[in-house]
Amino acid sequence: MKLKATLLAATALAVTALSGAQAEEVKRLGLAVTNLQADYFNQIKIGVEEYAKELGIEVITVDAKNDGATQVSQVQDLLTQDIDALIYLPAGAAAATVPARLAKAQGIPVVNVDRNAEGEPGDTFIATDNAASAYEVCNHIIGLAGGEGKMIMIHGQKGTTPEVERTKGCMKAIDENPGVELVAQQWSNQWSQAEGLDISQNLLQANPDVNLIFGQADGLAMGAMQGVKVSGVEQRVYIGGFDGDTTALPVLAEGGYDATATQQVRGIGRLAVDSAIKLAAGEELPAEQLLPGFLTTPENAQQYVEEHP
Known part of the structure; x- marks a missing residue:
């Protein structure tokens, strides 16, 4: 079966097909992106x-x-534009509850994507199963290292849903492998390659015998890949990332680093639209709709390069 068919089938399982009548009831959606x-x-x-x-x-x-105050202002403006539902990707943990609260006060349904707002969640939350996928990535690179070694973890933005869940998943893999020690960790603000480079260089300088790095986004992992090269460590360092970014997959396919979790990003977008339509029609949806990520390595990455969802 083609990979694309697999991805779309997995997405389809999360929500039933829409009727034409439901789609016709929705004319305009607001999309607030991080x-x-x-x-x-x-x-x-x-x-x-x-x-x-x-x-x-x-x-x-x-x-x-990436600015919470800007996003609150933007959502306030969206709510004046006769939208039928809001698809909301919070820009940070601090102001995440405000847009959902404002929309609900006006009777506008909210689909939270990627990041949920503690205390003020959307009517449904859509994301990759971050914990399960991070576990797979960390377990894979630990296996490549023979189940032993010292690990650095480069986190995403502190307190956001994906950062919390990816930490949980990777820590499970570490806990199951007593030969692995988490010796250092640091949080990023932008999940970026530049941060991955800076953080990995600093942490490798203090921990030159590290042989495992988990970057909670592909940008962080590619920065760590660069950090390993410039730090001059002699041992093999196994690096895992997360996301399956279109810019990162070709690097992974060439063996630049060792594993990632490819998310169904466009499938998540489609599911968000379906969910917004259903909510606007008065239907109830599950509080969470989690889609599987796909463990991606240099051996199978080319398939994802060609058929990225």
Whole structure:
């Protein structure tokens, strides 16, 4: 079976097909995105906009550029534009509850994507099963290292849903392998390659015998890949990432690092549109809709390069 068919089938399991009547009830969606400079968020945006266009639905998209206060203002503006539902990717943990609260106060359903808002969740939350996928990635690189070694973990933005869940998943893999020790960890702000480079260099300088690095995003993992090279460590360092970014997959395919979890980013966008339509029609949906990620290594990465969802 083709990979694309597998991805779409997995997405389809999370929500039943829409009727034409349901789609016709929704004319306009608001899409509040964390940061369109990041490939992951941009791919979700593409998934939302392309699918909505197929259904004849207008999408008004705003980009918070990772600033919570900006996003609150943007959502306030969206709520004046007669939207039928809000698809919301919080820009950070601090202000995450405000947009959902504002929308609900106006009777506008909220689909939270990627990051949930503790204390003020959306009407449904859509994401990859971050904990399960991070466990797979960390377990894989630990296996490559023979089940032994010292690990560095480079976190994403502290307190966000993916950071918390990816930490949980990787820690499970570490706990199951008593020969592995987490010797250092540090949080990033932007999940970026530049941060991955800076953090890995600093942590490797203090821990030159590290042989395992888990970067909680592919940008962080590719930065760590560079950090290993410039740090001049002699031992083999096994590196895991997360996301399956379109820019990172070709690097992985060439063996630049060792594993990632490829997310169904455009599938997540399509599911968000379906969910928004159902909520606007008065249907109830599960509190969480978690899609599987796919363990991706240099051996199978080329398939994902060719058929990235």
